[in-house]
Amino acid sequence: MTTVQEDLFTTGEDPHLIGGRCRDCRRLHFPRTGTCPYCGADTVETTELPADGRLWAWTSVTAAPPGYLGPVPYGFGVVELGGCVRVVTRLTEPDAGALHAGQPVHLVLDDVGDGSDGPLISWAFAPDGP
Amino acid sequence: MSGVEVAGVGIHPFGRFPEKTLTDIGAEAVRAAVAESGAGTSGLEAAFCGTAYGGVASGHKVLGRLSMTGMPIIDVEAGCASGAAAMMLAAASIRSGQYQTVLAFGIEKMPKGIIRSSFFDPWQEAAGLTSTPAYFALRAQRLMLSSGVTEDDLAAVVVKNRRHGTANPDAMFRSEVTAEDVLASRMVCPPLRLWMLCSPNEGAAAVVLRRSGRGRTGVRLRSSVVLSHLPGPVLSESTPLSGLCDDTVASPTSRAAEAAYDQAGIGPDDLDLVECQDTDAARELLSCEELGLCDPGGSAALIRDGSTALGGRLPVNASGGLLSKGEPLGASGLGQVVELVRQLRGDAGGRQVAGARVGLAHTIGRGANASVVVLSR
Numbered sequence: 007m008t009t010v011q012e013d014l015f016t017t018g019e020d021p022h023l024i025g026g027r028c029r030d031c032r033r034l035h036f037p038r039t040g041t042c043p044y045c046g047a048d049t050v051e052t053t054e055l056p057a058d059g060r061l062w063a064w065t066s067v068t069a070a071p072p073g074y075l076g077p078v079p080y081g082f083g084v085v086e087l088g089g090c091v092r093v094v095t096r097l098t099e100p101d102a103g104a105l106h107a108g109q110p111v112h113l114v115l116d117d118v119g120d121g122s123d124g125p126l127i128s129w130a131f132a133p134d135g136p
Numbered sequence: 137m138s139g140v141e142v143a144g145v146g147i148h149p150f151g152r153f154p155e156k157t158l159t160d161i162g163a164e165a166v167r168a169a170v171a172e173s174g175a176g177t178s179g180l181e182a183a184f185c186g187t188a189y190g191g192v193a194s195g196h197k198v199l200g201r202l203s204m205t206g207m208p209i210i211d212v213e214a215g216c217a218s219g220a221a222a223m224m225l226a227a228a229s230i231r232s233g234q235y236q237t238v239l240a241f242g243i244e245k246m247p248k249g250i251i252r253s254s255f256f257d258p259w260q261e262a263a264g265l266t267s268t269p270a271y272f273a274l275r276a277q278r279l280m281l282s283s284g285v286t287e288d289d290l291a292a293v294v295v296k297n298r299r300h301g302t303a304n305p306d307a308m309f310r311s312e313v314t315a316e317d318v319l320a321s322r323m324v325c326p327p328l329r330l331w332m333l334c335s336p337n338e339g340a341a342a343v344v345l346r347r348s349g350r351g352r353t354g355v356r357l358r359s360s361v362v363l364s365h366l367p368g369p370v371l372s373e374s375t376p377l378s379g380l381c382d383d384t385v386a387s388p389t390s391r392a393a394e395a396a397y398d399q400a401g402i403g404p405d406d407l408d409l410v411e412c413q414d415t416d417a418a419r420e421l422l423s424c425e426e427l428g429l430c431d432p433g434g435s436a437a438l439i440r441d442g443s444t445a446l447g448g449r450l451p452v453n454a455s456g457g458l459l460s461k462g463e464p465l466g467a468s469g470l471g472q473v474v475e476l477v478r479q480l481r482g483d484a485g486g487r488q489v490a491g492a493r494v495g496l497a498h499t500i501g502r503g504a505n506a507s508v509v510v511l512s513r
Contacts, residue, residue, distance in 0.1 A: 011259035044368050065273035065325040072252040073261025082270045082325075096264045102326040107281065118262060128263045 010118065010128045013038065021115050022054035023129060025091060034091040056088035057113040059131070066102045075126070076118030085111050085131050098132040110134040140227050141354035142511065143237065143344040144173030145474040150339035150461040151308040152248075158190055162198035162243035162340045165467075169239070169342035170204075177202060180344070181235040183209045184225045186218030186242035187466035188502075194243060213466075215255075215501025216413070217362055218242060220469030220509060223343060224360045230347050241342035242471070244464035251336055255502050269333055269416070273325035276418030280327065283433045285421055290332050291318040292439045293417040294459055300446055301456020303486030306471075308337055308462040332417040337462035341470035343477075355480045358494075358510040359399035363392040365504050388506035389413075389426035389498065396508035397428075402494065404428040407450060409479055409489045411472035412498040414457040423498055424452065427508070446487060454479065454487045469507050472497035480513040 007017060014037055016022050026038035030047035036055060041048050064083030070076075081097025083105075098114060099105055111131040119126030146168025148161045162185075170177060183204070185195025196209045214221040219242025226240040256266045279285050295315055301307040313331060321331040345357065368385035397403055404427065412427065414420035421435035429450060430438050438444050444452035455461060455475040458468065476495035478484045497509040 010262040011257075014259070046367065063274040063277050065270050065277065065327075067264065067267045067270045068324060069250065069267075071250055071261065071264070071267040071270075073256075073258065073266065074264045075262065076264060080264055082264065082267065082274075084274060094265055118264060126262065 008124060008126050010126060015113075015115065015129050016054060017115065017127070020057070021113055021129070022057050023087075023093065023113065025053050025055040026050040027053045036091060036093050055091060055093070059085040059087035059111055061105060061107060061109040061111050061133070062086045062092060064097060064102055064105050066100050074118070075120040081105070096128065096130040098130050105133060139348055140230050140345055140357040141348035142357060142477050143175065143346045143354050144169045144171070145344075145477045146170070146172065146342045147306050147471060147474045148340040149306040150337055150464055150467070150471065153338050158194060158243055158245040159197045159201055161245065161338060162194070162241065163201045165243070165340035165342040166198055166202060166204075166239065166241050169241070169344050173237070173344035173346070175237050175344055175346070177204050180204065180207055180237055180239050182207050182226070182229055183239040183241070184222035185209065185211045186214070186220070186222035186240070186470065187211060187244055188213055188215055188218050189246060190243055190466060195241070198241070198243060214362060214505045215503060216415070216463065216465050216468050217499045217501030217505045217507040218466040218469070219341060219471070220360070220497070220499050220507030221362050221505070223345075223470060223473065223509060224362050224507070226345050227357055227360045230345055237344065237346040239342065239344055240470060241340065242467035242469060243340040244466040245338040246336035246464060248336070253502065267325065269328060270325045272333070272416045272419065273328045275422060276327055276416060279418050279422050279435075283421070283425070283435055285418065285436045287319065287327055288315065289421070289436050289439050290327065290417040291315040293414070293420050294318045294331055296439070296445050297414060297420070297453050297457040297459040300454050300487055301460025304456045304460065307456045307460040308335065309456070309460045328416055328418070334415050334458035335462040337464055339462070339464035339467045339471065341467045341474050343470055343473055355477050356512050358402070358512050359396040360509045361392045361396040361399065362505055362507045363388055363395060365391070387426050388504045389423060389500060389508075392506040392508040393427045393498070396496070396510050400510040402510065406494050407496050408492040409454055409476070409495045410450060410452045410498070411455060411457070411475055411495070412452060413500045414453055414459050415463060417459065420452065420457065427496070427498060446489065451489050454484065454489055469497065469499040469509070472499070473509055473511070476509075476511045480511060
């Protein structure tokens with residue numbers, strides 16, 4: 007499986023984003039970096055972020071930005087996972103009018119390739135339920 | 137910042153000029169500023185050139201064209217704050233006693249449409265995380281939630297700035313628009329429509345600074361600050377819009393404004409006009425809040441009661457703002473400075489703010505870095 011980048015998310019039946027937790031200040035961040043973006047400590051441990059969260063901000067992208075080969079329009083926003091870390095993400099719902107603040111969302115993996123070279127797997131968040 | 141004054145300013149109009157090179161555009165602005173300063177082509181001791189997309193030694197090429205080499209010529213990159221960053225360094229070099237007369241200029245020639253930025257990693261592009269207007273839209277939506285700003289308020293910002301822009305011969309768009317026109321323009325990223333977003337374009341602006349003596353004649357530079365955000369994940373480190381991933385991290389604009397007011401010994405109540413970052417209509421309102429022009433959450437009232445329109449209590453973007461001028465990144469901040477200098481001299485024609493004595497200019501660059509400049513007559 008080709009992914010947009012290694013070490014961003016786990017794959018399989020129950021995927022999770024891979025974040026970092028600083029052993030010094032205990033704060034979470036995503037994507038995981040070798041150095042804590044808050045305090046600069048280099049003692050960051052890898053942690054799987056909750057796959058469920060709530061929608062914090064959202065819009066839709068109607069023109070493909072340079073380097074993006076996937077379907078357009080697509081949803082885009084910020085989700086709050088486990089009430090502790092906010093993640094910038096694509097959303098599976100391209101219609102901004104179909105979403106609302108605080109809506110429950112869950113992580114999915116999907117294809118952002120152009121179909122020419124097999125699937126290119128990235129992550130997105132999907133609204134729960136209908 | 138006592139002791140530094142503006143000796144001369146020059147601008148190349150902001151717009152699209154397919155027949156001109158970046159060097160052509162820059163040379164026009166620099167030539168005008170140097171002529172106004174009376175310094176002569178050999179009277180400058182150093183030059184700082186702000187540009188984000190200009191490429192290697194682009195400032196050097198401009199000054200080479202004008203036979204003004206021989207001094208240090210240093211390009212400065214800080215995204216949309218590049219020109220203001222050049223100004224900060226120029227002012228500091230005078231204040232430190234190193235130089236008497238220094239040139240700061242900003243130049244840019246941007247393509248149309250969404251800007252590709254080397255700031256992003258390839259995986260961020262592939263994952264669909266690099267649409268700049270989408271980030272603007274998220275900030276706009278949060279402002280609407282936190283401050284009660286409506287779509288009509290966003291349209292009103294565009295109508296105001298485009299009306300101001302009709303009196304600015306250096307602006308790209310010089311026609312009025314109605315709120316209906318704005319709200320009928322194409323939706324780009326909800327809630328932001330096409331006419332609510334500024335256009336990347338081309339242009340240049342230049343400022344000659346000098347140490348002021350007893351015979352000061354120019355506009356005084358009271359503060360020139362550039363500050364970045366405090367450590368923290370700024371939207372996965374991928375945008376100029378801190379606060380989305382963690383709103384406990386102070387915005388660079390608030391930090392730069394606080395430092396600039398402190399340096400100038402003034403507060404927001406002392407201002408007569410403001411040129412602020414209006415890369416989109418919501419950004420102007422958010423800038424007003426972050427600059428302390430109103431209480432947090434109070435920006436909707438500013439646009440509704442006409443406070444920030446010409447003739448109001450504190451005109452914002454009397455030049456027409458980036459919504460009328462377009463945005464040549466490296467020239468943006470110094471274009472604001474040129475506007476303030478003209479206003480403070482009383483030379484702003486049909487967009488003159490009556491009796492203007494103190495003005496503030498503000499940009500935000502990728503990173504994020506924010507700049508705040510305060511000038512007074």
